Amino acid sequence: MRAAYMFGAGDVRVVDAPDPSIQLPTDALVRVTAACVCGSDLHPYRKMKPLPDGRPMGHEFVGVVEAVGDDVASLRPGHHVIAPFVWSDGTCDFCQEGLQTSCRHGGGWDAATGGGQGELVRVPFADATLVHVPGGIDESLTPSMLTLSDVYGTGYHAAYTARVGKGQTVAVVGDGAVGLMAVLSAAQLGAERIILMGRHAVRTDLGVAFGATEVVAERGEEGIERVKELTGGDGVHAVLEAVGYLDAYEQALGIVRPGGVISRVGVPQYSDGPIGRGQFTRNITITGGIAPVRAYIDELLPWVLDGTVDPGRVFDAEVALEDIADGYRRMDSREALKVLVRP
Amino acid sequence: MRAAYMFGAGDVRVVDAPDPSIQLPTDALVRVTAACVCGSDLHPYRKMKPLPDGRPMGHEFVGVVEAVGDDVASLRPGHHVIAPFVWSDGTCDFCQEGLQTSCRHGGGWDAATGGGQGELVRVPFADATLVHVPGGIDESLTPSMLTLSDVYGTGYHAAYTARVGKGQTVAVVGDGAVGLMAVLSAAQLGAERIILMGRHAVRTDLGVAFGATEVVAERGEEGIERVKELTGGDGVHAVLEAVGYLDAYEQALGIVRPGGVISRVGVPQYSDGPIGRGQFTRNITITGGIAPVRAYIDELLPWVLDGTVDPGRVFDAEVALEDIADGYRRMDSREALKVLVRP
Numbered sequence: 001m002r003a004a005y006m007f008g009a010g011d012v013r014v015v016d017a018p019d020p021s022i023q024l025p026t027d028a029l030v031r032v033t034a035a036c037v038c039g040s041d042l043h044p045y046r047k048m049k050p051l052p053d054g055r056p057m058g059h060e061f062v063g064v065v066e067a068v069g070d071d072v073a074s075l076r077p078g079h080h081v082i083a084p085f086v087w088s089d090g091t092c093d094f095c096q097e098g099l100q101t102s103c104r105h106g107g108g109w110d111a112a113t114g115g116g117q118g119e120l121v122r123v124p125f126a127d128a129t130l131v132h133v134p135g136g137i138d139e140s141l142t143p144s145m146l147t148l149s150d151v152y153g154t155g156y157h158a159a160y161t162a163r164v165g166k167g168q169t170v171a172v173v174g175d176g177a178v179g180l181m182a183v184l185s186a187a188q189l190g191a192e193r194i195i196l197m198g199r200h201a202v203r204t205d206l207g208v209a210f211g212a213t214e215v216v217a218e219r220g221e222e223g224i225e226r227v228k229e230l231t232g233g234d235g236v237h238a239v240l241e242a243v244g245y246l247d248a249y250e251q252a253l254g255i256v257r258p259g260g261v262i263s264r265v266g267v268p269q270y271s272d273g274p275i276g277r278g279q280f281t282r283n284i285t286i287t288g289g290i291a292p293v294r295a296y297i298d299e300l301l302p303w304v305l306d307g308t309v310d311p312g313r314v315f316d317a318e319v320a321l322e323d324i325a326d327g328y329r330r331m332d333s334r335e336a337l338k339v340l341v342r343p
Numbered sequence: 344m345r346a347a348y349m350f351g352a353g354d355v356r357v358v359d360a361p362d363p364s365i366q367l368p369t370d371a372l373v374r375v376t377a378a379c380v381c382g383s384d385l386h387p388y389r390k391m392k393p394l395p396d397g398r399p400m401g402h403e404f405v406g407v408v409e410a411v412g413d414d415v416a417s418l419r420p421g422h423h424v425i426a427p428f429v430w431s432d433g434t435c436d437f438c439q440e441g442l443q444t445s446c447r448h449g450g451g452w453d454a455a456t457g458g459g460q461g462e463l464v465r466v467p468f469a470d471a472t473l474v475h476v477p478g479g480i481d482e483s484l485t486p487s488m489l490t491l492s493d494v495y496g497t498g499y500h501a502a503y504t505a506r507v508g509k510g511q512t513v514a515v516v517g518d519g520a521v522g523l524m525a526v527l528s529a530a531q532l533g534a535e536r537i538i539l540m541g542r543h544a545v546r547t548d549l550g551v552a553f554g555a556t557e558v559v560a561e562r563g564e565e566g567i568e569r570v571k572e573l574t575g576g577d578g579v580h581a582v583l584e585a586v587g588y589l590d591a592y593e594q595a596l597g598i599v600r601p602g603g604v605i606s607r608v609g610v611p612q613y614s615d616g617p618i619g620r621g622q623f624t625r626n627i628t629i630t631g632g633i634a635p636v637r638a639y640i641d642e643l644l645p646w647v648l649d650g651t652v653d654p655g656r657v658f659d660a661e662v663a664l665e666d667i668a669d670g671y672r673r674m675d676s677r678e679a680l681k682v683l684v685r686p
Contacts, residue, residue, distance in 0.1 A: 094601060099626060102601035161628070249618075258437060258445035268619040275592075275629065276614035280607060283442060283632030285504070289623045 002343070003118025004324045005054035009047055012325045017056065020114040020122035025071035028126030030081060034142050035061040035116045035341040036315070037327050038150060039176050040267055045328055058117025059085040059109045060149035062137055072126045080137040081130040083116065083123060084294040085150045090128020098295035117324060119343045131297045143312025143340060144304045147181065152300060152311045153293025154265050155181025158240035159189050161287045162263035166190035171227055171255050174242035175203040177314040177338040178265055180210055182240040184311060187211025195230060197223055197251070203337055206313060220247065224254035236260065246270040256284055263288035315340045345686070346461025347667045348397035352390055355400065355668045363457040363465035368414035371469030373424060377485050378404040378459045378684040379658070380670050381493060382519050383610055388671055401460025402428040402452045403492035405480055415469045423480040424473040426459065426466060427637040428493045433471020441638035460667060462686045474640045486655025486683060487647045490524065495643060495654045496636025497608050498524025501583035502532050504630045505606035509533035514570055514598055517585035518546040520657040520681040521608055523553055525583040527654060530554025538573060540566055540594070546680055549656060563590065567597035579603060589613040599627055606631035658683045
């Protein structure tokens with residue numbers, strides 16, 4: 001099959017890779033119909049050391065079941081499915097608690113399964129991992145379905161773990177796809193005011209369409225001052241931090257209200273940070289983490305199906321799999337917000 | 344009046360201080376019947392720079408109302424009251440949310456009010472700040488009532504904000520008075536297993552009496568390994584960190600289960616700490632902070648009154664106010680766990 005591999009920083013190529021196949025009776029084989037490039041793929045794209053054999057890329061995809069192992073009960077060939085960005089057994093205590101990212105037997109999409117940016121993927125624990133969309137995925141809904149694979153569930157994780165609720169004032173740090181999905185999720189959960197902190201008008205405009213009530217383009221101390229002004233000096237009940245750099249976390253600390261919550265869904269690119277008396281005396285809670293998106297798909301899918309939400313609007317570019325290197329380039333240069341990939 | 348003042352590290356003296364008096368119509372004047380030395384008083388006791396005029400000490404006390412301002416509605420002279428360790432207006436949004444430590448018009452016990460380790464205290468916003476104990480405080484219950492002023496509510500804050508619940512495994516880091524109160528609180532909230540990490544057998548024995556099911560005397564990496572062994576390698580659902588040093592926080596990070604919570608109620612003696620990818624990929628929540636004990640007194644008082652709990656057992660020494668310097672010395676040397684002071 002054809003699949004995107006990364007061989008080093010800035011070096012993504014589509015290569016001939018071995019076709020994955022059913023290996024365990026709980027596996028399914030899925031033909032990818034749409035995938036995408038993730039903001040987190042840009043970290044290796046910027047700093048990966050050269051790897052002669054490369055590694056398969058992609059962890060977000062929707063597709064059609066091509067074959068199933070003997071123990072797969074709920075899926076059959078032809079079923080349209082959404083794959084979350086990790087696979088999980090669905091039965092361990094962590095899965096039962098909705099923390100599939102810590103599944104005792106789970107893992108990520110890699111050389112052993114095939115990456116999402118390829119034609120075929122072997123899906124372990126298919127019954128638990130995949131979400132079947134009855135009636136199939138309508139072409140017009142493909143982008144939105146694809147967001148359920150990662151960015152929508154990740155944004156929702158931020159809002160959910162921050163316990164965003166009715167009447168609250170929420171700030172979202174970051175106007176990337178996850179930040180915009182955090183805006184949408186905060187709106188769904190009843191936030192009264194949503195302040196989106198971002199500098200790219202095209203993106204923040206989309207954020208307004210998703211429910212942001214105010215946009216703050218300033219960053220750092222200036223951004224903190226602006227949010228304080230907007231909130232009578234208090235700051236916000238919840239900050240959804242969708243960037244991952246230390247200055248974004250520090251910005252979050254600067255704008256959160258006493259008793260408030262910072263939920264981080266941007267992968268931290270730092271080890272240590274402020275966590276001392278300044279946070280303690282204000283009773284700030286720091287939560288979030290890598291999102292167990294599988295836990296949220298069942299809840300969010302109906303909203304997508306009935307058109308209440310249209311998260312697929314985060315995709316502003318599309319490339320054929322053979323042209324995926326260009327997709328990486330466009331996301332890296334911020335020319336594109338999020339790139340959909342068609343194998 | 345006589346009152347304890349600190350003039351520098353290791354220098355606590357009882358001096359003649361001006362009698363506080365009613366200054367605002369919402370004030371009450373309280374004659375202190377019992378106070379105590381707090382673990383947090385030991386921080387200045389160890390490192391305070393010399394201050395020629397000294398400053399009044401003490402923020403935990405129970406007493407009898409001596410006089411009230413014209414606007415005080417719920418209290419009258421002779422009422423027995425519990426004072427939380429900060430005063431608060433009871434009406435602002437933070438107070439209404441149960442975060443009285445962030446009250447918009449609140450403050451701590453200081454030169455303007457008199458400290459708790461003195462004969463008299465002026466209590467601002469007396470209706471909101473003080474909790475009246477109908478029928479008076481029975482002498483046998485004085486120590487337990489006094490814990491409601493700080494350590495019991497602080498331990499409860501740890502367990503409450505960590506969302507300790509039925510069936511959980513909880514670890515408490517620290518065998519000081521707050522740690523032991525965290526044990527008691529975790530037991531009240533239904534924890535199935537409570538692992539107390541502490542090295543002082545007299546204290547950990549009391550912890551067992553309060554509900555600890557296991558004691559781990561080891562610290563650091565060794566302590567982490569021991570807790571991991573006790574929990575099948577997983578760690579615990581919640582860590583209640585009642586120390587405040589960086590190594591206690593790091594210990595908490597080492598023993599918390601994926602998806603778990605660290606609640607800190609020991610005042611952090613550090614600014615920065617690990618808060619990066621290691622916490623993120625395991626979805627660790629960090630919560631707690633300075634405890635709004637006023638929010639918990641109404642809930643905890645009935646348990647004390649009916650004898651369900653006996654938190655007053657944390658007091659293992661008593662001194663007259665004139666001898667309070669000796670009380671500080673005994674707590675500082677760990678000779679005493681918690682010292683009750685009688686003005």
